[in-house]
Amino acid sequence: MASGGSAFNSTYNYASHINPEIAKTIKANEKARTGWLIVDYAGYPWPGYDDIVSEIIDSNK
Secondary structure, three states: OOOOOOOOOOHHHHHHHHHHHHHHHHHHOOOOOOOOOOOOOOOOOOOOHHHHHHHHHHHOO
8 A cells, every 4th residue: 555645546546536436326325224434534535425424324313
């Protein structure tokens, strides 16, 4: 794993591409009891993070 944020296999690059795609898939399949949360542990925001976190929390009530 590369340590830099610009490297192709860095945590930032991975999270910034895969998390929004997973979020779209969850939203497309409507709310469900997912039992897990997508987390960008590198600490960088990505589009739709706040929305999908709220939806997952709401769906698990």
